Amino acid sequence: MGEFDLIRRYFQRPVQRAALGVGDDCALLAPAPGMQLAISSDMLVEGRHFFPDVNPRLLGHKALAVNLSDLAASGAKPLAFTLALSLPRADEAWISEFAQGMFALADAHDCELIGGDTTGGPLNICITVFGEVPAGQALLRSGARAGDELWVSGQLGDARLALETLLGHVQPPADLLQQARQRLEAPTPRVALGLALRGIASSALDVSDGLLGDLGHILDLSKVGATVDSRLTTPLIAASAYPSSATWQFDSKLQQLCTLAGGDDYELCFTAPATRHADVLAAGVASSTPVHHIGHIDAQPGLRVLGADGQPMPNDWKSFDHFSS
Structure with missing residues (x-):
């Protein structure tokens, strides 16, 4: 199974809210009027963030969950995400489980995969997530006041x-x-x-x-x-x-x-x-x-x-x- 077959089989889905999704050099997002984009990236590295024997379905869930958590902390509604995935080998059973875990959480939050990259190498997962929040209403780390x-x-x-x-x-x-x-x-x-x-x-x-x-x-x-x-x-x-x-x-x-x-x-x-x-x-x-x-x-x-x-x-x-x- 080649790289692009892997993407088409396990990660390419019809576009929902994005203007353009998986398949082109860039995805296109159009936030609603009066909204700001909230963007965050997190990387999970085998041996650093998870054990080698972790259930791939759970790993797919966690890889997206840690990014959605950043949107939650900003008060942002999830829109879409990209996935950069380094794999030591194209193990179809492992990839299928990983994708199912990831998409189950993505669907629960109406957050669609719109692009990314795959490569051979040590197991490494990097997701960038995009959300939207009304302009000026994002939750920040800098607003705490004495007495709160x-x-x-x-x-x-x-x-x-x-x-x-x-x-x-x-x-x-x-x-x-x-x-x-x-x-x-x-x-x-x-x-x-x-x-x-x-x-x-x-x-x-x-x-x-x-x-x-x-x-x-x-x-x-x-x-x-x-x-x-x-x-x-x-x-x-x-x-x-x-x-x-x-x-x-x-x-x-x-x-x-x-x-x-x-x-x-x-x-x-x-x-x-x-x-x-x-x-x-x-x-x-x-x-x-x-x-x-x-x-x-x-x-x-x-x-x-x-x-x-x-x-x-x-x-x-x-x-x-x-x-x-």
Whole structure:
């Protein structure tokens, strides 16, 4: 099977909203009047972002999900995406599963594949996603203000628990690992919540490298500080609610590591004025997404973390960094 046969068989579909899709040198998009394009790219590299034995259907899902999560954090509606795919070989069974996982999520968000590239080489997936948002209404990292409440969506830490297990650092019960691994390999992009938060949230981003590290980007760009209450974040690791966790020594330090510094959650971290507390809760209900108040934004620079006793504790949690020493 040649390169262009591969594209036609597994990745070429009829154009829906794009003016021109797969097949030409460039795709063409025409955003609606009064809208801005929101664009993001993410790369997944075998051995760096996923294990070699990952289910290809789940990998197809995650490759698109991490990009849709960026649109969610901007309050943008998905439109289309491109796929650059490096493959060590043209394994049709693997490619078919990968494409099915990717297109199932794409169809759920009405987001069409409009182009890209394929080549031989180490397994590497790069997706660029395009969304639209009304001009001037995008959620940014730079809008947090002192007095704002700090929120996160969904659950935190399960993906990190799965990673710690797969690396051999901990050994939770099998059913608990299965649930946690689902969060690592098939995250849920919070697109509906991002749309519902437009006009409510003052800043937002998605949690990809760990809550505290990613929150630091909001604090830097907004020139503010924050206080995070670990008593509110630690219970957000869903694995702690599974029956088998009661018979496993799921200690508080591991829970704090996973929830405060764990990556691959792809939940939204956002701020909103305290006067919009009820509106945030309503946005969560409207988007069928749990939202949790976990702290507040301070005028004083820096990031403070409250421990189990309600007092500040050392903040030495390190989020993931590809190029840290």
